[in-house]
Each structure stands twice: as C-alpha cells, then as structure tokens.
Amino acid sequence: MGKYNFDQLIDRHGSGAMKVDSLNEFFGRDDLLGLWIADMDFAVSPRIREALSRRIEHPVYGYAGAPQSYWDSITGWLARRHNWNVKREEITYIPGVVKGIALAINFFTQRGDKVVIQPPVYHPFRMVTEGNDRVVVNNPLIFDGESYRMDLEGLERIFRDEHPKMMILCNPHNPVGIQWSVDVLQEVARLAKKYGVTVVSDEIHADLMLYGKPHFPFASVSPEAAEVSITLGAPSKTFNIAGLVSSWCVVKNPKLREPFFHWLMVNEFDAPTFIATIGTEAAYTQGEDWLDEMLEYIEGTIAEVEEIVAEKLPDIKVIRPEASFLVWLDCRGLCMSHDELIKLFVNKAHLALNDGAMFGAEGSGFMRLNIGSPRSVIRYSLESLADALASVCAE
Structure with a gap:
C-alpha cells in the first residue's frame, strides 16, 4: 500500500458526474457500471x-x-x-x-x-x-x-x-x-x-x-x-x-x-x-507523487485485466496501452455483429464502455475500457462480462 488509496470506493452518484449520472442519456438505462468517459474514480490529490x-x-x-x-x-x-x-x-x-x-x-x-x-x-x-x-x-x-x-x-x-x-x-x-x-x-x-x-x-x-x-x-x-x-x-x-x-x-x-x-x-x-x-x-x-503512484497502480490493473481476460474471455484480445488508463479491447474473436457486441456489454453484462465504432468504422468490433477505477470494480466488471457471455452462448 502506498501513500494514496486507489482501492477506495467512492460513490459519485448525485455529484453531476457524467460517468454515472448521465448513463440513461447515453446508454438508455441507468443500471450500468460506468467504464466509459475518460475520467477516473480516484480521489484527487489532497494537495489540489x-x-x-x-x-x-x-x-x-x-x-x-x-x-x-x-x-x-x-x-x-x-x-x-x-x-x-x-x-x-x-x-x-x-x-x-x-x-x-x-x-x-x-x-x-x-x-x-x-x-x-x-x-x-x-x-x-x-x-x-x-x-x-x-x-x-x-x-x-x-x-x-x-x-x-x-x-x-x-x-x-x-x-x-x-x-x-x-x-x-x-x-x-x-x-x-x-x-x-x-x-x-x-x-x-x-x-x-x-x-x-x-x-x-x-x-x-x-x-x-x-x-x-x-x-x-x-x-x-x-x-x-x-x-x-x-x-x-x-x-x-x-x-x-x-x-x-x-x-x-x-x-x-x-x-x-x-x-x-x-x-x-x-x-x-x-x-x-x-x-x-x-x-x-x-x-x-x-501532485507529482500522486501521479507516479497512480500510474504504478494502473500498470498493476492492466496486468490483472490481461490475466482475467486470458483466463475467462480468451476470444477477446487486450491491446496493451503505452499511455493512459484506457484499454482497447479487440472483441472480433467473439464473432458477433457490432450491435450484438453492444447488447452483450450493455444489456447482458450491464457495463457501460465506449463503443469502438464511435471512433470510426475501423473501431467496429472493438470496445474501449476505462480502468481508472479500483481494481475490485475492474475485476467485477470482467467477471460480469464473462458470465454474460456464457449465458449468451448457452441460449
């Protein structure tokens, strides 16, 4: 454990945060885990x-x-x-x-x-x-x-x-x-x-x-x-x-x-x-010490994402980022249409990620995952996705 607690769960509902308070506007439902818009769920540096x-x-x-x-x-x-x-x-x-x-x-x-x-x-x-x-x-x-x-x-x-x-x-x-x-x-x-x-x-x-x-x-x-x-x-x-x-x-x-x-x-x-x-x-x-510790935490989260995806979601490929807390997921191995892919994430797994096609036609079949959250949240989201995929495959 470092100086800052990036594992802390912070409820952002009611704060005007787009990430959680605008889910219905952007995804058509508000019972989703927000892993989309590019801000983090970590407490800001106390110095700021x-x-x-x-x-x-x-x-x-x-x-x-x-x-x-x-x-x-x-x-x-x-x-x-x-x-x-x-x-x-x-x-x-x-x-x-x-x-x-x-x-x-x-x-x-x-x-x-x-x-x-x-x-x-x-x-x-x-x-x-x-x-x-x-x-x-x-x-x-x-x-x-x-x-x-x-x-x-x-x-x-x-x-x-x-x-x-x-x-x-x-x-x-x-x-x-x-x-x-x-x-x-x-x-x-x-x-x-x-x-x-x-x-x-x-x-x-x-x-x-x-x-x-x-x-x-x-x-x-x-x-x-x-x-x-x-x-x-x-x-x-x-x-x-x-x-x-x-x-x-x-x-x-x-x-x-x-x-x-x-x-x-x-x-x-x-x-x-x-x-x-x-x-x-x-x-x-x-704020530099906060940033350095946060980046180390993000690197550890990326390692967990890669491990969980390899074990439970082997048809998804993680494109490891060289920068940022955003992870590009190649989901084309699921052999789903892009609409089916979105339904899997939103309606089955109850996860709000950025749809890859919004970044251009070249992003079709991809999803952008924001991992700027406590690792428990990211683990839960990937496990929810694995369970949702299993239920779809069983239908």
Whole structure:
C-alpha cells in the first residue's frame, strides 16, 4: 500500500458526474457500471483539494488574473516531465482541449477546407470538424492484429492529392494507446511542412505514459515540427480534474502564434477562472507523487485485466496501452455483429464502455475500457462480462 488509496470506493452518484449520472442519456438505462468517459474514480490529490478549499473559503469570488506562478508551473512541468523548453510567450490558456481544437479549426481554416484525422481516433476530432462545416479526410491507422502503426505513405498521398489545410494528431493516440516514435513524428512534420499543412497535436494523455516510456511532444522532435504545430495539453486527465476546465496551448512559430493568440485574447478565450489556475498550479507543483503512484497502480490493473481476460474471455484480445488508463479491447474473436457486441456489454453484462465504432468504422468490433477505477470494480466488471457471455452462448 502506498501513500494514496486507489482501492477506495467512492460513490459519485448525485455529484453531476457524467460517468454515472448521465448513463440513461447515453446508454438508455441507468443500471450500468460506468467504464466509459475518460475520467477516473480516484480521489484527487489532497494537495489540489487543499489549495482549492483555501481559495473557496475566501468570501469574495471576483475577477481573477493568472499569476506568473501559474505559467511557471506549466512550463516547469513540461521541462521537468518531458524535457521540453517552452517560453512564457509561447503558451496560453485554453478552455478545454476539444474547444482548443475547435478554435484552431475556426481560426486557421475556412468552410469546406479539409482536415485529416487518423481513425480509430477520439470521436470529437470528426464531430468538431464536420460541425464547423469542414471536410474530414481519413488516414486510417494500420492494425496488424497486435499493434497499430501510422500509414505515412497514405498520409503523403492525402497531403499531395487532397490539399488539406490541417491535420489533427493524437499523441499519445486515443483509443489505441500508442505513443508515436520520434521518427514517425519527424516524418509527419516533414510532410506537413512540404505540403503546407498545420498540425494540431492533442497531447492530453502525455503525462500518463506507462512502463517508463517517454512522451515525445510533437513540436519538440524537429524544427519542421515546431514550425507547423499547435500543441494542446492539460492537467485534466493527468490529475483527474477535468471539471476544473483548465488546458493550455503552445505555439512555437510566431507566424502562427501571434495572430492566433491575439484572436484568442480579444475574444477572451484565453481567460482562465481562479479555479482553473489554482487547481493547475497545485497539480503541477505538488501532485507529482500522486501521479507516479497512480500510474504504478494502473500498470498493476492492466496486468490483472490481461490475466482475467486470458483466463475467462480468451476470444477477446487486450491491446496493451503505452499511455493512459484506457484499454482497447479487440472483441472480433467473439464473432458477433457490432450491435450484438453492444447488447452483450450493455444489456447482458450491464457495463457501460465506449463503443469502438464511435471512433470510426475501423473501431467496429472493438470496445474501449476505462480502468481508472479500483481494481475490485475492474475485476467485477470482467467477471460480469464473462458470465454474460456464457449465458449468451448457452441460449
């Protein structure tokens, strides 16, 4: 047992948590175990809660600026954790990573412009692009049955023939959990530079690297990457504080940065609340021991998931993530249609996971399992799935 108790069961019902209080809206029933939306059921670091409590106890909640210590906490974290030197003028606040993607799309592209995504991938990439009247161009990842790789030849064909204005990169990739190598990222940057494509890199899972693997910020891998990139990150997934709505944007190239940051400023998109600044600063300056212990706990949970699935659900394959608390399950060995697969999880096992097809057609037959819960909950969920599958097979 470490310093923090990640085995603690916390009832989140009635707290407004989408994970449990919005089940009926998204799954049609509310008697499910929530293992879907990407937040964790772990208690937030006491240091974050203490910092917020001290501020909340003050009787006045007026306008608040972002202190220098807030910016220092972010740039210090990036330097310490990812060996990435970011200057104060290169970073700004963003009210959420998805909102940051939307803002970048609206500023750097026009209606009808093409935007490249790499399915199976986080579904808001498609939704935000299409919702803003841009055209999605898919560059699907290649799956060999064990792991995924980027189709760089296909990417160059798209850049050359389709003339997209933007690419949305997921680094590390959600939902497949891979951290792209320096070589791959350098090639993406080379192609983007060659064909005039701006790359928006979603790096919200960057701090959740597992098994000692390093994260490689896209903008850091080459001069070309720094020139073409807009990087978005946040402490939200890292420290389980998504409800504080605190994210950041780094743009190294002044030709991209200065007009974009000016537009964000005049529209007040870059103005954080004091809840965001205080929570972020406490997380980045006092939460590292909590994070390290949590990641060790997640690695242990992944080992249990692999063991239980191999023993009780041998027709399901676990794609081990290199980052994050999200596990991509290849369920195609069950030989079910995708609708049958969803019915198995939801109506038979009473589990709410993210349906793989929501990440693109390439995710059909897969499910995304959020293991950011006490291990007893994850064990129970897998045993429920095994029992449900046995009952289906017996029918």
